[in-house]
Amino acid sequence: MANRKILAFFPLMAALSQAPVANELTGYAGLEARAFTADPADSIQSDAGISASLSLEYYRDLDAGNQRFVASAFGRWDSEDGERSHGDLGELYWWKAYDSFELYAGVRKVFWGVTETLHLVDVINQDDALENIDGEDKLGQPMVNLLMERDWGTLEVYGLLGFRERQFAGREGRLRASLPVDEGGAIYQSDREEKHIDWALRYSHVLGDWDLGLSHFSGTNRDPLLLPSNDGLLTPYYAQVDQTGVDIQTTRGDWLWKFEAISFKPLGEDRQTAAVGGFEYSLYGIRETVADLGLLMEYQFDDRRGPWSTANQNDIAVGVRYALNNTQDTEFLLAVSTDLDNGSRFTNLEVTHRLDDRWLLEAEARFFGNADEGDPTYSLRNDDYLQLELRRYF
Known part of the structure; x- marks a missing residue:
């Protein structure tokens, strides 16, 4: 993978010698405190902890805005879990930008999808599960990406060059x-293991009030199966899959309607489906x-x-988003997801409040209620927690 990164940046080296340029370095430093409301299921686990994070982002424009170099990095130190102390480019x-297309080469983060509570079609990047379990924090993915914009969409x-394994919390x-x-x-199911080259396509178009997206991915599944091993640990198994997805969003007055669906086929197994859809009324x-x-x-x-089961097989999620629209950009988000088969519940509360132009306060609370033994969230039944993070931007 190192050689691929070097090859991807040969055009960049020539571009950096051109002028004029525009560039900017931004980022933040954060301090986080997290406390759990119940004793852990495993006595070796901690009850509370603190961590510190640093995020940096840099861009440099060249060639009258027709070229750009982007770099970002993130790191966290955690007082309790050595595995959560990590960094990522x-x-x-x-x-x-060329006359008829745009070209990206290097490590990127790409997001697909429209729904609030579940991101089915978002398959390009690996989840950064050490940061959060909601699937919204991602690891960078080495790639070459070609984009063509026409009247028809x-x-x-x-081309996804190399695979990023998921990282997990330690003992x-x-x-x-x-x-x-x-x-x-x-x-890995593939003989090439993490060197397998994956590929993906996406077509998107805006038709009046409708935003439409069609996508296809073929390669190493980002979500590993966790298989019990003889030494009392879980072993990640990464299968080869094909996934075709659709995402649709439309606005009707104060109503915002959203829908995502996938057709999911592991190599050598039957095709399976999943969907999420609903609305937000303002x-x-x-x-x-x-x-x-x-x-x-x-x-x-x-x-x-079976092994492909998820926690979202027959669930309903309801929530409220309250934005004060004040100078501090204060916002509250509360969502409760309930399994209609076994009654398991997941409650998520997020609050953001800007203290001034540089300081931001974020609070988060998560509760795993009435967890059924057959539900994938059962292992988190004692992990209700409260979290507070203070960030200083620069």
């Missing part, structure tokens, strides 16, 4: 499976103020069973 890529082609860490994961013992100017209230509901369906 999130992005390091070169972009150039936008076509994107991806002392919380928010992990019932047994620790042996990351070093990962098994109430503007609550009680004659500038505050807005959004009411959201989404239904989650997934017919994958």
Whole structure:
């Protein structure tokens, strides 16, 4: 993979000698405190901890804005879990606009999808599960990406050069499976293992009030199966899969409707499906103020069973988003997801509040209620937690 990165940046070296240029370095330093409300399922796990993080982002424009170099990096130190102390080169890529297409080469983060509570079609990047379990934090993916925008829509082609394995909490860490994961013992279905070259396509188009997306991915599944081993650990198994997805979003007055669905086929197995869809309804100017209230509901369906089972097979998620629209950009998000088969619940509360132009305060609370033994969230039944993070931007 190192050789691929060097080759990807030969055009960049020539571009950096051109002028004029525009560049900017931004980032933040953060301090996080997390406390769990119950004793851990495993006595070796901690009850609370603190961590510190640093995020840096840099871009440099060249060639009158027709070329750009982007770099970003993130690191965290954790007082309790050595595995959560980690770093990642999130992005390091070169972009150039040609007459009829755009070219990206390097390490990037790419997001697909429209729904709030579940991101089915988002398959390019590996989850950064050490940062969060919600699937919204990602690891950088080495790639070459071609983008063509026409009147009939936008076509994107991806060559994904090398695979990023998922990282898991250590023995002392919380928010992990019932047994620790042996990351070093990962098994691959492909003989090329992490060197397998994946590929993906995406077509998107805007038709009036409708945003439409069609995508296809073929390669190493980003979500590993965790298989019990003889030494009392879980071994990640990365299968080869084909996944075709669709995402749709439309606005109708105060209503925002969203839908995602995938057709998922592991190599050598039957095709399976999953979908999530719903709405967000906005109430503007609550009680004659500038505050807005959004009411959201989404239904989650997934017919994958056996080792491919997920926690979203027949679930309903409801929530509210309250934005004060004040100078501090204060916002609250509360969502509750309930399994309609076994009654398991997941509650998520997020609060953000800007203290001034440089300082941001974020709070998070998560609760795993009424967890059924057959539900994938059962191993997290004792991991309800409260979290507070203070960030200083620069």
